[in-house]
Structures are given as C-alpha cells and as structure tokens.
Amino acid sequence: MLDFETTVRTRQSIRKFLPTPMTEQEIKQILADAQNAPSACNTQPWLVHIASGETLKRLHKIIGERFHAGQFTPDFEFDQMKYGGIYEPRWRNQYAHVFTTSFGVEREDKAGRATVIEQNITGYGAAHMAFLFMPAIDNHDVNIANDMGMYSQTFLLSLTARGFGGIPMLFLGLFADDIRKELGVSSDYKLLHGIAFGHPDWDAMQNKHHLGRVPVEDSVVLHW
Numbered sequence: 625m626l627d628f629e630t631t632v633r634t635r636q637s638i639r640k641f642l643p644t645p646m647t648e649q650e651i652k653q654i655l656a657d658a659q660n661a662p663s664a665c666n667t668q669p670w671l672v673h674i675a676s677g678e679t680l681k682r683l684h685k686i687i688g689e690r691f692h693a694g695q696f697t698p699d700f701e702f703d704q705m706k707y708g709g710i711y712e713p714r715w716r717n718q719y720a721h722v723f724t725t726s727f728g729v730e731r732e733d734k735a736g737r738a739t740v741i742e743q744n745i746t747g748y749g750a751a752h753m754a755f756l757f758m759p760a761i762d763n764h765d766v767n768i769a770n771d772m773g774m775y776s777q778t779f780l781l782s783l784t785a786r787g788f789g790g791i792p793m794l795f796l797g798l799f800a801d802d803i804r805k806e807l808g809v810s811s812d813y814k815l816l817h818g819i820a821f822g823h824p825d826w827d828a829m830q831n832k833h834h835l836g837r838v839p840v841e842d843s844v845v846l847h848w
C-alpha cells in the first residue's frame with residue numbers, strides 16, 4: 625500500500641486500462657475505504673452502482689448508441705465554455721494535454737479528436753465503472769454534491785494506494801436516464817458522475833504524463 629503523500633501526489637486520471645478485471649474482494653476493499661468519506665451530518669448520501677462484465681458491456685452499447693445519436697439526458701449541466709477568466713487557460717491546457725500529449729492527436733485533426741472522445745464510451749477500456757447517484761432533495765443538490773465529491777476522491781485515492789487506477793467521468797452523466805434504467809435505479813436519484821476504474825496500462829503513453837497544477841499561492845490566501 626502506498627503512503628499518503630505518494631498516493632495523493634501520484635494519483636492521476638487513467639486513460640488506458642488493461643482488460644484484466646479486479647477481483648470482487650479488491651473492489652470491496654476500495655468500497656470499504658470510500659465509505660469513510662465525510663458528509664454533512666453524516667448523511668452518507670451516495671448510492672453507488674458498480675458495473676462489470678456483461679452489465680458493463682450492455683452499458684457500453686447503450687451509451688455508444690446514445691452518444692452517436694446525440695441523445696443526452698444529463699441531470700446536471702456542464703459547459704466548460706462558461707469557465708472564463710483565470711479558468712479558461714486551465715481547461716484549454718487540459719484539452720491540449722489530453723489530445724496532444726496523451727493521445728498524440730494534433731489540434732487540427734478533427735477525426736483524431738473524435739476518436740479520443742469516443743474512448744469515453746468504454747471508460748478508456750476500464751473493466752469496471754462506478755456510477756455515483758445522489759438523492760434528489762429540494763434545494764440541496766450543492767450540499768449533497770459536496771459529500772459526493774468527498775466520496776469520489778476517497779474512492780480514487782484508495783484505487784491509487786492499492787495499485788489500481790481510475791478516472792472520474794462527467795461524460796457518463798450525459799446518459800443518466802439510460803443508465804438509471806439499465807441499473808434499475810429510481811428517478812429519485814440523480815447521476816452526478818461515473819468513475820471508470822481497474823488496472824492501468826502503465827506502458828501506454830496516455831498514462832505517462834501527469835497534468836500539473838497552478839502553484840498553491842494561486843489558490844490559497846494565508847492570513848497569519
């Protein structure tokens with residue numbers, strides 16, 4: 625098991641997985657770790673469905689069909705274009721990082737970029753996907769999403785510490801209605817995001833470059 629500093633500093637989004645599945649016991653350890661996430665009043669609002677094997681194959685098919693037909697049913701809006709000011713260069717840099725550095729696709733190569741985006745459908749080949757649902761409670765989406773984020777990062781850090789890897793995916797939230805239907809989840813729950821996870825392919829160039837961060841001073845104001 626990795627120590628905390630190594631875990632938190634080496635965690636990265638995995639964009640190429642090996643097909644080898646994790647064992648049920650390995651997945652249960654991750655889930656037991658993630659269950660320790662804090663939440664407002666200890667409400668633990670996360671409802672997590674894990675899809676593997678045949679269930680995952682069915683989801684790939686449905687998500688692929690919906691994606692190509694342009695049929696999206698997100699519970700929550702996301703548009704990076706709305707992130708202006710200091711945030712815009714960050715997301716533009718992230719796009720360049722993923723397409724060019726990770727996948728070797730040039731900016732002008734439209735077809736190449738489409739192929740990269742397409743890989744979201746299968747979670748970059750991950751053997752498992754976790755779907756993070758949250759209860760719909762009047763005017764509490766923001767507070768519940770706080771708790772969900774705590775859960776999600778604990779899940780991701782546990783994967784890293786134990787030698788696995790994952791990637792949080794808003795892309796999967798674009799198909800909330802179909803995913804709910806396939807997994808038998810009530811419409812009382814909203815799909816915040818998914819996490820594709822499993823054994824990273826460390827030989828793949830997609831996993832060789834870790835995106836940096838702005839300096840701490842850009843995000844934190846210290847008052848002594």
Ligand SMILES: Cc1cc2nc3c(=O)[nH]c(=O)nc-3n(C[C@H](O)[C@H](O)[C@H](O)COP(=O)(O)O)c2cc1C
Nearest residue numbers: 635636637718744791792793794795796817834835
């Ligand atoms: C809530 C959330 C949703 C994300 N959705 C996607 C996604 O749909 N597809 C994708 O390739 N990356 C997705 N990412 C990964 C981010 O691009 C990544 O975390 C960010 O660029 C920082 O890189 P790192 O995770 O390797 O440190 C998502 C990250 C978060 C936190």
